[in-house]
Amino acid sequence: LKGFGKKTQDNILAGIEKVKLYNTRRLYAEVATDARELLSSLENNKDVCRVSLAGSLRRSSETVKDIDIVASSNAAEKLAGYFAALPQVDTISAHGLTKVSVTLRTGINADLRIVEDAQFPHALLHFTGSKEHNTALRSRAKDIGLKINEYGLWRGAKNIICRNEEEIFAHLNLSYIPPELRENMGEIEAAEKGSIPVLVEEKDVRGLLHIHTNFSDGAESLEGMVEAARKMGMQYIGISDHSQSAQYAGGLKKEDIEKQHELIDRLNKKYAPFQIFKGVESDILPDGSLDYDDEILERFDFVIAAIHSNFNMPEKEMTRRITKSLQNRYTTMLAHPTGRLLLARESYAVNIMEIIDVAAQYGKALELNANPRRLDLDWRNCIHARKKGVKISINPDAHRASGLADISFGIKIARKGWLEKKDCLNCLSAGEMKKYLSRKK
Template sequence: MMDENFFKIRAYVNAARALEMSDIDVNKNTPLSELKKIKGIGTHIAEQIKALAETGSLKLYEDLKNSIPPGLFEMMKIPKLGPKKIKYLYDNLAIASISELEYACIENKLLNLPNFGQKTQENILKGIELINRFKEKFLFASVVEEAQKLHEKIADSPFVIRSSLGGSIRRKNEIVKDIDIVASTDKPQEVMNLFTSVEEAEEVIAKGDTKSSIRLKSQINADIRTVSDSQYPYALHHFTGSKEHNTAMRLMAKKINIKMNEYGLFNDDKLIECKSEEEIFRVFAMDYIPPELRENIGEIEAAKNKKIPKLVDVKDIKGLFHFHTNRSDGNMTLEQACNELKKMGLKYCGVADHSKTASYAGGIRDEDIGSYLDEIDLLNSGIENFKIFKGIESDILSDGNLDYPDEILKKFDFVIIAIHSNFHMSQKLMTERIVRAMSNKHSTILAHPTGRLLLARDPYDVDIIEIIDAALEYKVDLEINASPFRLDLDWRACKY
């Protein structure tokens, strides 16, 4: 955006990657000589890292950031609108915000600009619509750590008896709007004072006797609700949600003459005492429903019939498939990745670098397949107590064919098939395209089946029921991609 020297930009990118991969724990006491030992970090960048570690800020970065209108950074969120075009719009039309850009598009001011035109203008408007739709929403993975730390400060207070995160954070929704905390206390004002004075708070939105709201410096809102300890189980259930789950629970309770709200369960105005959420569910002869399942998509009926599934825990995971190495767009060598996976306690992995069609990601060409497989075999022969399965992520072409011939695909232990282009087909054509790819005898796993990018790209139009039926017919596994930007297939579809 600032027309900096390409090689200077590349040097900083490479240094950041080298630092991320390094075993050195950089802090204010790290000697400059140690930083310079890291391959890819020269004297100048080492000095910048040292200054950042010692002071917590970097003058070069602050000066650069202050020289650019903040609205230009917001414009970077618009899909397919890169820094060069943003700078051109700023220099030539003085567009410095998303709202100014939207107005310019509506007024057709981009039509005659070089490298823009009608289609680009339409795509920009679609991107702005997407941003506005997801405004003030956050990825769970981007805020959960901050939420946990904020809750810990409340939980550690001597004035708090019991506490928990609530709302969409507790339900581990993929996308969250705010942070909710529920706490029991005999000193609500002390808890309110603590909550509204935490260092993370940028603004106190509201401060009451039992409820307060703040905006954190990260721009997410946080709310706290305090209750007496006897009310805590009911309040925790209520403020965990979801609204749909709570409504269904109240209707069920009403059928047996029980009133249910955040203050308790009442039978003819007499409190039914519950000391925990588990006891609330037992009142209705139900299994405990984990927060993650409280979406009113069948969990209440399942709990009545003692059929609540056991949720997968981290300790249940023994291996993983579908990751990339630096042969395509990964950051690590295969050996580095496997060593990290072993440290995590995993027993196996399936490496699946990008295929040749994904040239933007350094996909593996036909002539390089042999060396790719040889590297896996060599590492497999030397690594102990760990198994590497040989895979590839083969692109599904527009006609449903895969981008490698059978004689190459048959060399792999497994083949992941995936769509990375031509997202805007009709539902019929997109579904046929995917089903045809699944029918290939070498197809093992369908990656990110709906193509969504959370808060960035809607799923493509596909008949997911037909896809699941085809997966059963052709014995193709459906991936639940663990990237916090995807989490695709949506877990709710697994119920089918």
């Protein structure tokens, strides 16, 4: 292109490719609602024996291309017609006895695979994927004299009956592999050794950190957020409004902090034994320092360090900036460590492995931001953080009471990142959290 240098042209081409990718995928949270509605309709159909989500939704991928469902039935023709006629369906692109493909009114594509009940576990395993996981399973089966595909499991001409996925894995001399882990990233080797982790569950979460209120850019009062967390059965909440440099978000000045802390003291008495921790989401300034001096920082129970500006720094400078913030004695954890916005903004240039190593060295936690547009730390990096012994805090980054429910999306990604209860900071009880935060000062 005349007037454009090679670097500019390369950047434009890369941007076009990203837009193409973004246009073919949706956020997990966007698709999950439609998927649940379809699944519920099928579960209530008397012609369905068994039914389950499959594909990337079942594997809890952060973005998905479409909805995959596997159902078993003795009345395939009736079930296919029922699915094609659901009120959510806009257009039908394929309508057979074994597969129905539709586009929903929301623009999302959905495929229903219909099989006989004896085939159900094999079809479910196959269509859950991932492709790489399935390839590894087929290779393993071949090595021990078996053959596996979406239709069944065989030793020679003998069909081996399996009632569920657990039995299929058992015949392959593997412990059960949860769907979230099926990415061919060591799960088969772990299952062979019997060392698949006991993955964290939503019921394990005891408290919620990274909560905004109307002291900064939150939509609700501090007490309103406390009451919402209590209704969820939480033992504690960590308030963390924006710091002073975040003028766009009404960042807290010194007098705002004093008012907020006085309110928290009153509410802690009112709602005891429920615990409200005094925190802040402090901007990491370009030089790596935090947004308040030590005299202010020491007043908080916890400090979440976060990048909110100067995203385009070179990798070495950005990495140095973040590692310096992690070396600050008052930093408790790093928020949304790579700064990505799914299908909207790429991560900033940063050596995330070095960040994880420094967090391990200085005993700092990393956030898994549960906002469905972030889901950052990425699950792949959660695996590395776990190996390094870095605690992960699954945080809703809530700006209103309804945002607290985003914790469920964070749990899904935590599971995909191989995290157990012991790996997750906010699975600590209120008493344990109080001890953890006090020793970090």
